[in-house]
Amino acid sequence: MSPTQAAILSKVQPAELVEQPLVTNNRDFNWVTNKICRIVETKTPTWWWVCMAMALLTASFTGMGLAYLVSTGVGVWGLANPINWGWAIVNFVFWIGIGHAGTLISAVLCLLKQGWRTSINRAAEAMTIFAVICAGIFPLFHVGRIWFAWWLFPLPNANAIWPQFRSPLEWDVFAVSTYGTVSVLFWYMGMIPDLGVLRDRAVQRLKSGVHDGSNWLTKGMDHFRKYFYAIFAMGWRNAGNHWRNYEMAYLVLAGLSTPLVLSVHTIVSFDFAGAQLPGWHTTIFPPYFVAGAIFSGFGMVLTLMLPLRAVYGLHDLITQRHIDNMCKICLGTGSIVGYAYIMEFFIAWYGANPYESFAFINRGFGQYSWAYYMMFGCNVFTPQLFWFSAVRRNAALVWVMSIFINVGMWFERFVITVTSLANDFLPSSWGYYSPTIVDIFTFFGTFGVFSVLFLMFVRFLPLMPIGEVKYVMPQGDPHGHTDHEKGAQH
Amino acid sequence: MSAPHAIIASFPDTPSFYHAAEKVRDAGYKKWDTYSSLPVHGMPEAQGQPRSKVPIFTFCGGLTGFTIGISIVSFMNYFDYPLIVGGKPFFSPVFPFPIMYELTILLSAFGTLGGMFITNLLPQHHNTLFENDTFLEVAGDRMVIAIESRDPKFDAQATRQFLESIGGTDIEEVTA
Numbered sequence: 001m002s003p004t005q006a007a008i009l010s011k012v013q014p015a016e017l018v019e020q021p022l023v024t025n026n027r028d029f030n031w032v033t034n035k036i037c038r039i040v041e042t043k044t045p046t047w048w049w050v051c052m053a054m055a056l057l058t059a060s061f062t063g064m065g066l067a068y069l070v071s072t073g074v075g076v077w078g079l080a081n082p083i084n085w086g087w088a089i090v091n092f093v094f095w096i097g098i099g100h101a102g103t104l105i106s107a108v109l110c111l112l113k114q115g116w117r118t119s120i121n122r123a124a125e126a127m128t129i130f131a132v133i134c135a136g137i138f139p140l141f142h143v144g145r146i147w148f149a150w151w152l153f154p155l156p157n158a159n160a161i162w163p164q165f166r167s168p169l170e171w172d173v174f175a176v177s178t179y180g181t182v183s184v185l186f187w188y189m190g191m192i193p194d195l196g197v198l199r200d201r202a203v204q205r206l207k208s209g210v211h212d213g214s215n216w217l218t219k220g221m222d223h224f225r226k227y228f229y230a231i232f233a234m235g236w237r238n239a240g241n242h243w244r245n246y247e248m249a250y251l252v253l254a255g256l257s258t259p260l261v262l263s264v265h266t267i268v269s270f271d272f273a274g275a276q277l278p279g280w281h282t283t284i285f286p287p288y289f290v291a292g293a294i295f296s297g298f299g300m301v302l303t304l305m306l307p308l309r310a311v312y313g314l315h316d317l318i319t320q321r322h323i324d325n326m327c328k329i330c331l332g333t334g335s336i337v338g339y340a341y342i343m344e345f346f347i348a349w350y351g352a353n354p355y356e357s358f359a360f361i362n363r364g365f366g367q368y369s370w371a372y373y374m375m376f377g378c379n380v381f382t383p384q385l386f387w388f389s390a391v392r393r394n395a396a397l398v399w400v401m402s403i404f405i406n407v408g409m410w411f412e413r414f415v416i417t418v419t420s421l422a423n424d425f426l427p428s429s430w431g432y433y434s435p436t437i438v439d440i441f442t443f444f445g446t447f448g449v450f451s452v453l454f455l456m457f458v459r460f461l462p463l464m465p466i467g468e469v470k471y472v473m474p475q476g477d478p479h480g481h482t483d484h485e486k487g488a489q490h
Numbered sequence: 491m492s493a494p495h496a497i498i499a500s501f502p503d504t505p506s507f508y509h510a511a512e513k514v515r516d517a518g519y520k521k522w523d524t525y526s527s528l529p530v531h532g533m534p535e536a537q538g539q540p541r542s543k544v545p546i547f548t549f550c551g552g553l554t555g556f557t558i559g560i561s562i563v564s565f566m567n568y569f570d571y572p573l574i575v576g577g578k579p580f581f582s583p584v585f586p587f588p589i590m591y592e593l594t595i596l597l598s599a600f601g602t603l604g605g606m607f608i609t610n611l612l613p614q615h616h617n618t619l620f621e622n623d624t625f626l627e628v629a630g631d632r633m634v635i636a637i638e639s640r641d642p643k644f645d646a647q648a649t650r651q652f653l654e655s656i657g658g659t660d661i662e663e664v665t666a
Contacts, residue, residue, distance in 0.1 A: 029631035033527065154562050162566035166575050171588035178592040182599040189603050197527060200620075200629035207623065234613035237620075238628050240511070240524035242610045244534040248542035249606035253599060256548075260595045267588055470528035478508035478530050 020321040022115055022472045027316055029470055036194075036464050037201055039312055041225075044459060047311065052455050058448025065442030066141055074144040076438045083421045083433040088142040090413040091443050093268055094296070095135035095450075096176065097289075097409060099183070100261055101297020102128030106186060107257035110250070115472040116325055119317045119464050123308070124301050125187040126461075130453040131300070132180040134446040139172075141442075168270035175267040182260055186253045188232075193246070194462035196236035199229040243467075265293045272416065278359035279420035282347070288340035292409060295333035295379070298326050299405030304454065306399045308463070317464060320393060327386040327398060330405060334383030337412075341376060359420055367432060368419045375415050378408020495618040495666045496638040497649050498625060499658025504530055506657050507633040511536040513656045514635060521641035525625070525634040544605040551601020552594045559590030622664045636664070 001009075023032065069076055079086050102124035109117040140149050152173045154163050163170045202225035205211065211219040236242060269289035272280040302323070309318045348360040363372050382404045385391045392398060418433050435443075457463075470476045501507035504526075511524050515538040524533060534542075560583065567573045568581035578585075607613065619625045619636060628634055635658065637649050646663070653661050 029527070033630050154566060160571065162571055162573075164573055164575060165563045165567055165586040165589055166578075168588075171592075174589050174592040178596040181596060185599050185603050189606060193527070197629040200626045203620075204623070204626050204629070207626075230615060234607065235615045235617065236612065237617055238525045238527055240526075240530075240533050240537050241539065242612075243526075243529040244537075244539055245542045245544050245606050245609040247529050248544040249602050252545055252548050252602045256595050256598050256602070260592075263588070263591060263595075467528040471531070476504055476528050476530070478504045478532060478536075 020319065021474070022118070022319065022321065023469065024316045024319050027473075029473070029475060032317070032469055032473070033197065033201075033466055035312075035314070035317065036462055036466050036469075037198060039458065039463055040198060040460060041201070045311075048455060048459060052452065055448045055451035055455060059445055059452050060448070061441040062137065062445025062449055065438050065445060066137070068438055069141060069144075069442070070146055074142065076436060077142075078433055078435045078439050080431060080433075082424055082426075082429050082431055083418060085417050085421060086433055087414075087435050087439045087443055088138040089271070090410065090417050091446065092135050092138040093289075093413045093417075094410045095131045095138075095446065096179075096268055097265065097293035097296045097413075098300045098406075099128040099131035099135070099179070099297065100265060100290070100293035101301050102126070102131075103179075103183060103186075103257050103261040104294050104297065105301070106190070107254040107261065110254040111258060114325075116322050118468040118472050119314075120301060120305055120322060120326075121468075122187075122190065122462065122464050123305060123457075124297075125183060125190070126454065126457045127297075127300060127304060128183045129180065129187060130450050130457075131297075132176065132183065133453065134450050136176065136180070137442075137446060137449075139176075168267060168274040171267045172271060175264045179260060179264045182253075182257060186257055189246070189249060189253065190465055190468075191462060192233055192236050193238065193243075193467045194465060195229045195233035196238060197466055198225060198462065199233050202226040202229065262290055265289045277420050277424060278353070278355040279363070279416065281356075282344065284340055284343060284347070288337065291333045291336040291340070292379075292412060295330060295337055295383070296405060296409035298330045298333070299402045299409065302326055302330070302398055302402035303406060306395050306402070308458065310395070312463075317469065323395065323398060324389070324392050327392045330402075331383045331386040334379060334386075334405070338380035341380065355425065359423070362423050363415060363419045366419065366423060368415065368422070371411050371415050372419070375408050375411035378404045379412060382408065493665070494639050494646060494663040496636045496664045497644075497646070497653060498619075498622065498634050498636045498660075498662050498664055499653035499656075500624065500660040501633045501635065501658060504633070507635070508533065508536055510635055510656045510658065514637065514652075517643070517652060519637055519641050519643055521644075522635065522637040525619075525628045525636060527629055527631070543609050544602060547601040547605025547608065548598045549601070551604070552598035554601075555593040555595070555597030556590050558597070559586070559593035563589055618664060618666045621666075622662065624660055624662055625664065 027035075077086060077088065102121075105117050105124040106121045106128075109121075140146060143149050143152075151157055152163065152170070156162075163173075165171075202222045205222050206219070206226060211222065266286040266289065269285035273282060273285040275281060305318055306323075309315060345360050345364075348356045351357075363369070382401050385401065391401075422433055423430050499510075501510050507524065507526065508530055511533060514522055515536065524530070524537060530536075534540075563586035564581045567586075572580045574580075583590075624632070625634060625636075635653065637644060637653070639646075643649075650661055650663075
């Protein structure tokens, strides 16, 4: 090596890539505990009441839609031959898909040891559960005579007929009810240590006498918290032994939820792919549906978390790194979805099946082409903007784009369901589907149902897993960082 | 004053807490535990605890779920009311696989949550440690090691000195 080369080499240093901390501003443990607990412990903010009132009003639309449906019959929906699957299935798939991001964050990212999941996983899991509740409304009520919905389950009924287990629709009953139940179990188990923290803080306040002189309501609320959280915390003591079993159970649940979440949307896609209708009968559906579900779910996580971050000042916990990562997942899954759209067209041409070719040309240029372009624009072009860090850093823009993703993914399900049915094998029976006002009310209202549940969650339950957030902080590392007390800010 | 239930000592940060736990383990105490509001990486080893038994419960749950799945499908569609669908066999382990799959996961999850409660001996709403004000601060950032009086090596004086020698502060006796 010549001296010149050596001189250059000595100057060239490997780039120092600084890992962005997951909790910024060098916060300490107490700050994290206080920040998260005070959301629950302080007086209900005015905006919460306003949002709650609006959410309840919106939710009442679902109530009205369903009451009218049950009292009249499914004829009040816009379904008519040949389109016998309309908004109900579209809305069902839309809401179920949204739920998938919560499980992805809590389970898949846990197995992949992604520390950034900690501050968003609780809210995302809550989103999953509430989305599954909204999704469940549609298959439950589309049977019309809702009081017979229990026939979906393998229970003996008056006709002595059991469910038919070859049907993907029956698989769906099992997949979705398992998904809902396991999500609740996972969510609840993750919450136990935090409920213990809220319980202990209430007891501390009651013992310390901070309530002396304060009104009965403030004190009464802490008495309520002391018992309410204690019941659900089950006597959690933060013991090393508790944590050991808890961590194992958490890991196992993550391991169980991962194949579960993949199976749920796979089975949902079988509802379509199991049929012989052109446009549905494709093998690309399972992976394409799962990617789409994760895409729409991350869209919804961004829609929910960005306002919460702003309202509660959670910028040190949900940092730019978190938003970057979520945007990148949207970009990745959005690109997979875009690839699937194009691949469907390619296969329709390459497969040389005239019905299949027609179905896809009809999607792009037929009577529903407006919906197709809506879908394509929102789902394929919007996430591509996330390549630019300037876009990812603009929270308001990210929020607007997350809405586009939600809209686009709803239209994807609409396109798949309705275009294939409207123009099937027999041109004489072709039709055009339009929703009725009852369809619109029922679907619009589910956003209210979702918001009511989510607002209740934000107000009464710990928004983030406190222990897990502390675990990813440098102070939580048992080997090294001893600057816990020194540099920390209160 | 009644007999002490335990002696608790606090530690200022995670590394000292972790190393103190190793020393308590090495000193041969059996009835003791660490308390912190976060799971500390490697703490089970530092406490000399074996691997958690939760997966056994998961396995039992999963096996039950799988068995229930295969039983209900074969009973309902093959035995009790043979259902002809497309001239296919009444039963095969392939077509109802999603049912077995979902039930395996469902009951594994119940087994796991139940296993967490059983291995942790929860619910147990009362514990003497909850009476102690210092202990309640574990909810914030306090990290505590508690050695219980039912430990054979427990000696009010010697244990207190031992906890002091490994760096413990705010050493207190918790009485029932």
